[in-house]
Amino acid sequence: GQNIDQPTEMTATEGAIVQINCTYQTSGFNGLFWYQQHAGEAPTFLSYNVLDGLEEKGRFSSFLSRSKGYSYLLLKELQMKDSASYLCAVNTGGFKTIFGAGTRLFVKA
Amino acid sequence: EAEVAQSPRYKITEKSQAVAFWCDPISGHATLYWYRQILGQGPELLVQFQDESVVDDSQLPKDRFSAERLKGVDSTLKIQPAELGDSAMYLCASSLQGKTQYFGPGTRLLVL
Numbered sequence: 001g002q003n004i005d006q007p008t009e010m011t012a013t014e015g016a017i018v019q020i021n022c023t024y025q026t027s028g029f030n031g032l033f034w035y036q037q038h039a040g041e042a043p044t045f046l047s048y049n050v051l052d053g054l055e056e057k058g059r060f061s062s063f064l065s066r067s068k069g070y071s072y073l074l075l076k077e078l079q080m081k082d083s084a085s086y087l088c089a090v091n092t093g094g095f096k097t098i099f100g101a102g103t104r105l106f107v108k109a
Numbered sequence: 110e111a112e113v114a115q116s117p118r119y120k121i122t123e124k125s126q127a128v129a130f131w132c133d134p135i136s137g138h139a140t141l142y143w144y145r146q147i148l149g150q151g152p153e154l155l156v157q158f159q160d161e162s163v164v165d166d167s168q169l170p171k172d173r174f175s176a177e178r179l180k181g182v183d184s185t186l187k188i189q190p191a192e193l194g195d196s197a198m199y200l201c202a203s204s205l206q207g208k209t210q211y212f213g214p215g216t217r218l219l220v221l
Contacts, residue, residue, distance in 0.1 A: 004151075031208060042200055042212035043152070087151055095140055095164060095207030099151035 002026050004100035006088050011106045012078055020073045020103045022088030030094075034062050034073045035087040037102065043087055046073070075105075083107045111135040113213035115201050121219045127189035130216045134182070134203030142210060143176055143186050144200040152200055158184065159207075191220045 003025045012018040024032070031050040035043035049055055049064035049071060061074040075082055085102040092098060114133040122128050134141050139160050144152035155174065157165040160181040169176065173192070178184040188195055196219050202210040 033209065040217075042215045045209055045211065048209055089151075091208060095157060095159065095204075097210065098154075101149070101151045 002092065002098050004088055004090060004098060006086075006100045006103045008101070009104045009106070011108060012075075014078055014080060014107055014109050016078050017074065017076050018078060018105065020075070020086050020088075020105065022071045022073070022100060024069050024071070024088070024090050024100075026090050026092045026098065028093035028096075029066060030091040032062075032064055032071050033087075033089040033091070033097070034060075034071075035089060035099075037085045037087060039084070046086075078107050080107050080109070113201055113203055113211055115213035115216055117216055118214060119217050119219075121221065122191050123221050124193055125190040127187065128191050128218065129188075130186045130199050130201075130218075132184045132186070132201030132213060134184075134201070135205075135211055138203035138205050138211075139181070140204045140207045141178060141184050142200075142202040142204075143184070144202065146198045146200055146215075148197075155186070188218075191218075193220050196220045 006022045033048050034046040036046050037043040047062040049062050054063045059076045064071045085104045087102045088100040089097050116131050141158045143155045146152045155169045156176045158178045161178050176186045199216045201213045204210045
């Protein structure tokens with residue numbers, strides 16, 4: 001079967017660093033995405049990893065280990081506006097992408 | 110910047126009524142997706158189009174849901190009759206090569 005696991009909720013302090021983990025078991029793999037979704041809004045694209053390693057984009061970085069079926073999203077210098085859900089999604093081949101349930105991040109002052 | 114358009118943004122209806130949602134993808138995006146998202150969960154794919162053809166509708170409740178993309182551009186998702194359990198956010202997304210998906214603002218449906 002297809003499975004994507006991520007923690008349900010996390011809390012972090014403004015200015016800190018937080019790491020959101022994602023593990024996946026899928027029938028195929030053709031890339032992993034991270035999306036940010038504020039409450040009541042649509043998901044917005046953050047990052048895409050298809051090869052092992054770290055991709056850095058400003059305050060956000062995403063890591064992938066294909067052999068471990070593992071990824072994380074790293075958020076640095078947390079701001080209040082980073083409070084949102086973060087969705088891990090896997091392209092399983094062709095045009096098929098499955099989404100995890102999301103991790104709700106609360107940033108406190 | 111090009112965006113995916115959806116309408117309406119909000120819809121309140123009574124059960125057993127018919128509802129329809131519209132989506133206009135980013136120009137040139139051949140792949141179009143309709144998702145349903147229940148609060149606290151990730152998006153669940155309902156139907157996926159490649160141009161005007163359905164490539165995946167395995168999770169679409171075909172007894173009450175239908176979707177079309179007649180000219181391979183904009184798309185309509187219909188529910189008839191609506192049930193209480195259909196209350197959710199309906200998201201449309203499009204992609205260029207079936208990879209990165211760009212989402213519209215969604216339609217929030219409430220069935221009373």
